[in-house]
Amino acid sequence: MSIEKIVEQALQDGYLTPVMEAEVGRICDNASELSIEEYMALDRMMGALLTGEVVAVPRKQFINVMEELVLTETIARIAEIEATSERTLDVGDIAAYALNRLPPLYATTEEGASWQRQRAKIELQELIDQQVSEAISRNLDRPNDGKTPMLGKGTGNEVLRQVSTLLQTYAHSFEQKVQG
Structure with a gap:
């Protein structure tokens, strides 16, 4: 979702949720430079937050x-x-x-x-x-023999490779159960 759409949604709802806030942060962190439209949207959001038109929902209320x-x-x-x-x-x-x-x-x-x-x-x-x-x-x-495949941390490609390996490991057992 773009910054403009997030701001539009927040203005419509009257709330800026933690998920929306995190997405704006992620976009800003990953962008080398923001567009004029994005800066204008962020300016609108700041104004709405300052006037109370939009309320930032705390991360954890309970x-x-x-x-x-x-x-x-x-x-x-x-x-x-x-x-x-x-x-x-x-x-x-x-x-x-x-x-x-x-x-x-x-x-x-x-x-x-x-x-x-x-x-x-x-x-x-x-x-x-x-x-x-x-x-x-x-x-x-649970077996602790190193044979049980587990997902580790890594890049997107590394996680994809691990998921593929897991699927290959268990697909044979699944196919036997379905056919048998």
Whole structure:
């Protein structure tokens, strides 16, 4: 999307979302020089923001207390396991697995977050422990032999090559299941 279209959308909606703001930033970072139209659009946006015609939506207006609780539990459990074994566990994978199986607990203020934390410790701590345990168990059961292909970081072409390799690796199994 162009800067002009983003500004037009923001003026129409009355809001500049974090996604719109990031896209304008990306365009500006990647452009060696902006056009006069782009500068004019940015000037219109600045004026609209200053007058209140357009409101910039903050990046995060809420807190998911469940994320905090799951991360705290995950890190504590992983530290125990890694201290007594040679295994290295992925905090992100484990927390994501557990979070996908737990209810979110959103709050918009610190008081609301405190209330959600207390409620979760009383009503949901057992479920949190259970889901983190299940996530760790699944992570430990995953082969760590270097044969399991994983996507790494890299350029667009490198990621494309990795995705192609993954597809080639699993396509044979998929074709057998479909035909069989």
